[in-house]
Amino acid sequence: MNTADNYQEIRNAIRELCSDFPSEYFRRIDEQRAYPEEFVGALTRAGWLGALIPAEYGGAGLGLTEASVIMEEINRNGGNSGACHGQMYNMGTLLRHGSEEQKREFLPKIAAGELRLQSMGVTEPTAGTDTTKIKTTAVKKGGVYVVNGQKVWISRVQHSDFMILLARTTPVAEVKKKSEGLSIFLVDLREAIGKGIAVRRIPNMVNHETNELFIDNLEIPEANLIGEEGKGFKYILDGLNAERALIAAECIGDGYWFINKITKYAKERIVFDRPIGQNQGVQFPIAKSYVNIEAASLMRFKACALFDSHKPCGAEANMALLLAAGSSWEAANVCLQYHGGFGFASEYDVERKFRETRLYQVAPISTNLILSYVAEHVLGLPRSF
Numbered sequence: 001m002n003t004a005d006n007y008q009e010i011r012n013a014i015r016e017l018c019s020d021f022p023s024e025y026f027r028r029i030d031e032q033r034a035y036p037e038e039f040v041g042a043l044t045r046a047g048w049l050g051a052l053i054p055a056e057y058g059g060a061g062l063g064l065t066e067a068s069v070i071m072e073e074i075n076r077n078g079g080n081s082g083a084c085h086g087q088m089y090n091m092g093t094l095l096r097h098g099s100e101e102q103k104r105e106f107l108p109k110i111a112a113g114e115l116r117l118q119s120m121g122v123t124e125p126t127a128g129t130d131t132t133k134i135k136t137t138a139v140k141k142g143g144v145y146v147v148n149g150q151k152v153w154i155s156r157v158q159h160s161d162f163m164i165l166l167a168r169t170t171p172v173a174e175v176k177k178k179s180e181g182l183s184i185f186l187v188d189l190r191e192a193i194g195k196g197i198a199v200r201r202i203p204n205m206v207n208h209e210t211n212e213l214f215i216d217n218l219e220i221p222e223a224n225l226i227g228e229e230g231k232g233f234k235y236i237l238d239g240l241n242a243e244r245a246l247i248a249a250e251c252i253g254d255g256y257w258f259i260n261k262i263t264k265y266a267k268e269r270i271v272f273d274r275p276i277g278q279n280q281g282v283q284f285p286i287a288k289s290y291v292n293i294e295a296a297s298l299m300r301f302k303a304c305a306l307f308d309s310h311k312p313c314g315a316e317a318n319m320a321l322l323l324a325a326g327s328s329w330e331a332a333n334v335c336l337q338y339h340g341g342f343g344f345a346s347e348y349d350v351e352r353k354f355r356e357t358r359l360y361q362v363a364p365i366s367t368n369l370i371l372s373y374v375a376e377h378v379l380g381l382p383r384s385f
């Protein structure tokens with residue numbers, strides 16, 4: 001399988017780390033709906049979750065491209081980066097838009113594993129994908145912002161010390177463009193939970209810790225505003241592009257995992273006196289999903305390279321996610337189908353990875369919204385909303 005790229009050292013190191021956390025580990029964690037503490041701890045101690053933090057703040061100083069390879073390899077080795085990918089793109093937001101003071105305070109501690117910045121609170125129950133319609137407000141009073149509202153599907157809140165929160169600081173009626181007047185804040189979850197934020201866990205199809213948040217008169221110190229007040233939507237979009245490219249990489253990792261798994265099985269499983277993989281009806285769908293994963297991977301590298309050189313990458317990050325999530329789902333179906341009944345048995349891990357990779361056609365952004373972005377922002381078709 002093609003891994004001939006410039007990142008072999010990273011790939012080898014992640015593979016070695018992942019060998020201590022075999023499929024049985026992730027299967028057990030999935031069955032228990034638990035958090036992979038030991039795995040995330042090992043990744044943090046080895047410095048991988050601080051990959052994007054510059055060396056001057058104690059991190060590895062790598063780019064999004066390398067970060068994407070780390071995420072890809074975790075999934076390719078049977079793990080699930082969803083438990084920890086938030087840290088990568090959230091610290092990117094802090095790094096690009098935070099003040100020097102904030103960076104000096106938080107980044108070295110994140111790099112050392114003393115602090116976790118794994119959560120991002122954007123989605124709301126009534127606004128859905130229409131983010132500029134969020135109803136959570138932050139009103140400046142004295143030295144603090146007082147926040148009220150509700151968020152939904154906010155992941156890893158119970159395994160994070162800080163969260164990046166998007167809230168409206170100027171009412172829509174008072175701004176020229178609806179994307180203005182939104183701001184982002186660093187919320188200290190250790191203080192806020194139980195004192196301004198109530199958390200309700202949402203049981204769901206995958207082992208993904210995600211929650212509803214009820215925010216009631218939460219006080220955030222002014223010093224925790226990231227960047228300029230009112231420009232938060234622009235900042236969060238930067239973070240969302242990084243998130244899309246990283247999750248594309250995870251899907252690519254999943255896709256390779258499915259293809260590897262079914263290729264091996266199709267060589268071994270004998271039915272009608274020959275390996276099932278000798279039938280073209282079985283070979284072609286596997287080959288096709290491999291081709292699509294390889295193509296998606298190229299778009300992922302393009303998106304990451306643009307991000308790393310501070311060039312616009314919205315179109316490429318979105319396209320990479322669409323292609324990667326689509327092809328990993330295609331590979332998942334192929335893998336399940338040609339395992340026959342065994343694909344449904346938990347001990348084969350196929351059904352677990354099948355559920356995990358399905359998420360990425362809906363979150364972090366649904367495929368329809370990506371197509372709408374490409375149609376309207378890349379091709380210039382009339383706006384539909």
Ligand SMILES: Cc1cc2nc3c(=O)[nH]c(=O)nc-3n(C[C@H](O)[C@H](O)[C@H](O)COP(=O)(O)OP(=O)(O)OC[C@H]3O[C@@H](n4cnc5c(N)ncnc54)[C@H](O)[C@@H]3O)c2cc1C
Nearest residue numbers: 120121122123128129153154155210362363364365366368
């Ligand atoms: C497990 C999980 C974890 C998540 N973690 C986080 C997190 O940590 N932080 C966070 O902020 N959010 C998180 N999310 C939220 C996620 O980003 C949203 O669920 C996703 O963006 C889709 O938004 P929605 O659920 O509000 O769907 P809606 O906006 O309600 O859309 C519903 C459906 O309608 C379609 N649709 C809507 N409008 C249009 C249109 N104009 N044209 C065509 N189709 C349309 C959409 O494509 C979608 O399929 C998570 C979600 C899940 C499931």
